Amino acid sequence: MSIPKDLLYTETHEWVKLEGKEAYVGITEYAANELGDLVYVNLAEEGAAVVKGEAFTDVESVKAVSDVMSPISGMIAEVNEELADAPEKINEAPYEAWFIKVNNITDAEGLMDAAAYEAYLETL
Amino acid sequence: MKLVFERSVPGRNTAYLPKLDVPEITLNAELREKKLNLPELPEVEVDRHYTELSKQTRGVNGGIYPLGSCTMKYNPAVNEKTAALPGFTDVHPLQPVETVQGALEVFRETERLLTKITGMDAFSLQPAAGAHGEFTGLLLIKAYHLSRGDQARTKIIVPDSAHGTNPASAAMAGFEVVNIASDDHGYVDLDALRAAVGPDTAGLMLTNPNTVGLFDPHILEITGIVHEAGGLCYYDGANLNAVMGIARPGDMGFDVMHINLHKTFSTPHGGGGPGSGPCGCKAFLADFLPGLRVKEADGTGLVEGKAASTIGNMRSFAGNFSVIVKALTYIYVLGKEGIPATAKNAVLNANYMMEQLKDLYPMAFEGPCMHEFVMTLEKMKEETHVSALDIAKALLDYGIHPPTMYFPLIVHEALMVEPTETESKETLDEAVQVLRQIYADALAAPEAMHEKPLTTPVRRLDEVGAARNPVVRYRFAD
Numbered sequence: 001m002s003i004p005k006d007l008l009y010t011e012t013h014e015w016v017k018l019e020g021k022e023a024y025v026g027i028t029e030y031a032a033n034e035l036g037d038l039v040y041v042n043l044a045e046e047g048a049a050v051v052k053g054e055a056f057t058d059v060e061s062v063k064a065v066s067d068v069m070s071p072i073s074g075m076i077a078e079v080n081e082e083l084a085d086a087p088e089k090i091n092e093a094p095y096e097a098w099f100i101k102v103n104n105i106t107d108a109e110g111l112m113d114a115a116a117y118e119a120y121l122e123t124l
Numbered sequence: 125m126k127l128v129f130e131r132s133v134p135g136r137n138t139a140y141l142p143k144l145d146v147p148e149i150t151l152n153a154e155l156r157e158k159k160l161n162l163p164e165l166p167e168v169e170v171d172r173h174y175t176e177l178s179k180q181t182r183g184v185n186g187g188i189y190p191l192g193s194c195t196m197k198y199n200p201a202v203n204e205k206t207a208a209l210p211g212f213t214d215v216h217p218l219q220p221v222e223t224v225q226g227a228l229e230v231f232r233e234t235e236r237l238l239t240k241i242t243g244m245d246a247f248s249l250q251p252a253a254g255a256h257g258e259f260t261g262l263l264l265i266k267a268y269h270l271s272r273g274d275q276a277r278t279k280i281i282v283p284d285s286a287h288g289t290n291p292a293s294a295a296m297a298g299f300e301v302v303n304i305a306s307d308d309h310g311y312v313d314l315d316a317l318r319a320a321v322g323p324d325t326a327g328l329m330l331t332n333p334n335t336v337g338l339f340d341p342h343i344l345e346i347t348g349i350v351h352e353a354g355g356l357c358y359y360d361g362a363n364l365n366a367v368m369g370i371a372r373p374g375d376m377g378f379d380v381m382h383i384n385l386h387k388t389f390s391t392p393h394g395g396g397g398p399g400s401g402p403c404g405c406k407a408f409l410a411d412f413l414p415g416l417r418v419k420e421a422d423g424t425g426l427v428e429g430k431a432a433s434t435i436g437n438m439r440s441f442a443g444n445f446s447v448i449v450k451a452l453t454y455i456y457v458l459g460k461e462g463i464p465a466t467a468k469n470a471v472l473n474a475n476y477m478m479e480q481l482k483d484l485y486p487m488a489f490e491g492p493c494m495h496e497f498v499m500t501l502e503k504m505k506e507e508t509h510v511s512a513l514d515i516a517k518a519l520l521d522y523g524i525h526p527p528t529m530y531f532p533l534i535v536h537e538a539l540m541v542e543p544t545e546t547e548s549k550e551t552l553d554e555a556v557q558v559l560r561q562i563y564a565d566a567l568a569a570p571e572a573m574h575e576k577p578l579t580t581p582v583r584r585l586d587e588v589g590a591a592r593n594p595v596v597r598y599r600f601a602d
Contacts (some may be wrong), residue, residue, distance in 0.1 A: 039591035061586045064529045065288065087592070 001029050001120075003110060004095055008108075009117035010071045011034040015095060016111060023072060023105060024098040027059070030121055032094040035061040044100050048076050052107050059087070068099060073107035076100050125180065125581070127596060128173050130161035138170075155201035157353045161600050166504040167489045180581045181395075182525050188547050188555050190477075192540025193287070193335060193530035195387035196367045196394075197357040202457060203390060203450035212449050217441040222429055228426040231442060232418045234402075234452045236508055241455075241463060242364075242381060243374020250415035250443040254362065257382025257401030258329070259415060262297035263435045264380055264405055265327045265349040265356045267412040271433065283312050285336060286530045287362060290329045299326055306534055308338035310489050312346050313471040314348035321432065332376065333367065333494035335532040335560045337474065337540075347377025365544070366495035369464030370385060380405045389451035400447040416442040469545035473552060477543055480556040488535040493556035496542035498535050506539050508570040513563055517584065520577035522558045 007015040012026040013031035032038070034091035040060035050056045056076070078101035083089060087096040112120060165173070182187065184299040189196040206212070210369035211226050221228065235247045239507040251257040262280065269277040280294035281302045289300040304316040312330070321328075328350045333339045339344065347357045359381035365388045373381050385400040386393040394397070405413065411432040421427040458466060471494050478487060478497040501512040516539060528540040543552055566573050577583055 037588040039588060060591075062591060064533055088588075 001033075001051055001096070003028070003114045003118050003121075005081060007095065007113045008071070008111035008113060009068065009120075010111060011120060012069045016071045016108070017087045017098070018108065019065060021103060021105065022077065023074070025071060027068060027090065028095060028100045028117075032091050033057065035066060036063050037061060038090050040064065041083045041087045041090070041099075043079050043081060043084050044076055046076050046079050048056045050074055050076060050100070051104060052110075059090070060088045070102075070109075071111055073103055074102040074105040077103040085096050125166070128163045128165070129161070129600070130520075131165055131169055131173060134164060136164045136166060138165070138167045163237060178260065182523075183521070184546075185523070187454065187523050188551050189525040190527050190541045190555065191525060192337075192542040193362055193531065194393065194528065195362075195384070195495075195542060195544060196525075197387075197390055197544040198310055198546040199390050199392050199450075200427065200454065200457065203314065203453045206453040207446040207449045212446060217445075220438065222425065225425050227509045228336060228418045228428070229446075230449055230452055232415070234448050234455075235418070236467060237455050238383060238450070239401060241368055242361075242370070242383070242404055243372030243375075244381060244415060245407040245408035247402045247404040247437075248413040248417075248443075249400070249402045249448050250417050250438045251403050252439050252444050253397075253399040254360075254382060254387075254401045254515040255293055256383075256399075257403045258289055258293035258358070258360065259296055260401075260403040260435075260438050261358050261380040261382055261405070261478045262293055262299065262327075262329075263414075264403070264409050264412045265358065266297060266299070267433065267435050268356065268409055269326055271412075274354075276324055279360075280325050280326055281317070281328045281350070281355075283330065283334075285310060285534050286329060286331060287335060287360060288445055290331075290360060290568070294329065297599040304333075307573065309505045310334060310338055310534070311340045311342060314342060314345060314349070317346060317349055321349060321355060325350065325353050325355035327356040327380075328360055329358040331362050332373075332379075333363045335363075335540075336489050336498050336535065337363075337366075337493040337496040337542075338489060338491075339367070339371075339494055341550050343376045348508060351377065362387065366451060366466045366467055369460075370467050380409060381468065385447055390454045391450045398444050398447060400444045400451065400505070402443075402448075424459040448466045466545050467495070469544075473547060474541070475546060476549070477552055479555055480553075481559055484560060485539075488538065495542060495544075496540055498532070499539045499541065500535050501539060502535035504566065508566060510573045511569045512539050514573040514576060515539060515559075515566065516551040518562045518565070518576040519558065521579050522562075524555055524558055 009015055013028045015028050038059055040062050042057045042070050044057040050070035052073045053069055056070045057068050058065055059068060060080050080098050128174040151235045161457055184196050184198055193358060215224050215227055231249055237246045257498040269369045276285050279302050280299040281304055282290045283306055283308045284303050286522050296303050302320050304320050307313045329396045332343055350357050356379040358502040359378035361381050365382060370387060382401045382403045386397060414435050415437050417425050417429045417431050419429050431452050473493050474497055476495050480491055512529050518527050519526050530538055531540060532535050
């Protein structure tokens with residue numbers, strides 16, 4: 001299973017790519033595998049606030065509907081609208097299929113690096 | 125197989141009309157732009173078509189249907205007989221009440237018996253499905269808090285083991301859903317519950333026995349915590365079959381609940397519905413109940429009325445009437461002795477199957493179960509890549525409907541088995557033998573399991589394609 005070194009991770013299996021004052025957020029390959037084939041993604045709202053540890057959207061797979069938590073606090077600058085018509089991109093390339101781009105970041109503490117996330121997956 | 129439209133041959137009617145002896149006129153073109161596409165077949169072809177369709181499906185009439193949490197018990201034929209009585213079929217909801225006293229008596233009597241079985245004080249029979257009953261109950265909770273001028277109670281607490289309909293119904297009713305974790309036994313985590321309740325708690329929704337098939341031993345403490353915080357307790361009746369006639373939600377501290385007549389009270393379920401989800405409550409909520417209320421009038425029999433502060437109508441008229449007749453028949457047939465005996469047999473059957481399987485199939489939780497049990501194929505999947513889905517599909521080749529898969533969500537690779545009380549020991553033994561055989565097959569040739577089923581009319585369906593690009597109607601060639 002791939003766990004890119006340049007990303008940060010949460011225990012609820014989201015990834016964050018910090019780029020200066022902005023960040024991209026998506027779900028990990030582990031999450032995508034566990035969920036199974038995704039059939040629907042609820043798009044978040046541009047301009048809305050996200051709070052660390054709270055759901056900002058949900059995804060639907062053939063098994064269930066699941067919340068996607070925000071790993072950081074800030075404002076949604078952009079939404080990846082491509083996912084609405086092509087949720088399969090999340091299964092195909094989870095680290096490219098970002099859900100939201102966040103700016104005005106106020107809290108990005110307490111995230112795991114790739115090694116810590118890998119160790120965490122071992123415990124599951 | 126061919127669709128009925130594809131079997132159609134122009135002009136091959138069943139009915140031949142006598143020669144027209146009145147002048148022929150043409151309807152205004154705006155009324156009908158083109159001829160309707162109706163299939164043209166003789167009766168025998170129609171009969172064969174539907175018989176063939178029925179052979180392509182799998183129902184409880186064809187064999188054991190252990191779909192966990194769904195209580196797919198046999199639907200006794202006598203239910204159909206009473207529901208087909210002309211006094212029940214040849215009536216209309218708008219008829220004068222004095223001409224439908226029998227129908228009103230059915231409502232009153234069903235309500236009376238359901239209150240006895242559940243420990244509630246009143247029932248509305250109007251909700252037409254389980255989730256519809258949940259929605260109704262949540263609106264009662266909302267109406268209650270607002271009637272006291274308390275607008276701060278905006279949150280409904282739902283454990284993470286709940287049926288997906290619970291948070292959905294709460295959200296539909298305008299509440300915010302607060303999820304709380306279950307403990308290692310699948311019970312409500314009391315500390316998490318204590319931390320979650322407060323002045324914004326409208327209520328708690330709970331299924332007991334819960335969705336892993338265990339009766340929560342802390343139930344009185346749970347409902348106590350919620351009540352102390354000023355919230356109400358909602359009982360999801362999905363698993364009532366395990367305790368009916370033995371333990372009553374009303375005595376466990378619940379204030380509102382629904383019953384799935386199409387589960388517990390043997391009315392047709394799934395494609396054979398429609399469902400019926402009566403919503404019951406304690407006396408202090410009865411004034412909010414929706415729809416028709418049947419009352420006794422002095423000397424003139426039964427009359428229809430409405431509750432004093434009713435939340436309104438949840439659907440048209442009184443509910444799925446003939447389903448209610450079937451459920452009432454079932455209660456009458458079982459009687460005071462048969463209702464608890466049914467629950468005991470449902471629990472016994474589940475425990476019998478679990479004991480016969482647990483040396484091979486790891487159980488998600490230890491100890492005796494209630495009316496259903498949950499197996500986890502997590503280890504099998506890790507070691508052989510054979511998943512719960514593969515095992516479920518393999519059962520189809522043996523004529524057994526698969527158990528519920530991947531639910532509850534807190535158990536990985538879950539298979540949830542609910543045999544119900546209507547299966548004999550022989551049928552249970554056969555199902556156990558099949559499951560043991562499949563387990564052995566999976567270990568011997570894991571790759572082959574991904575190909576199952578082999579003998580059904582269709583094999584693995586494209587669930588992803590069906591969800592992403594659903595085709596829900598037939599499109600004619602023209």
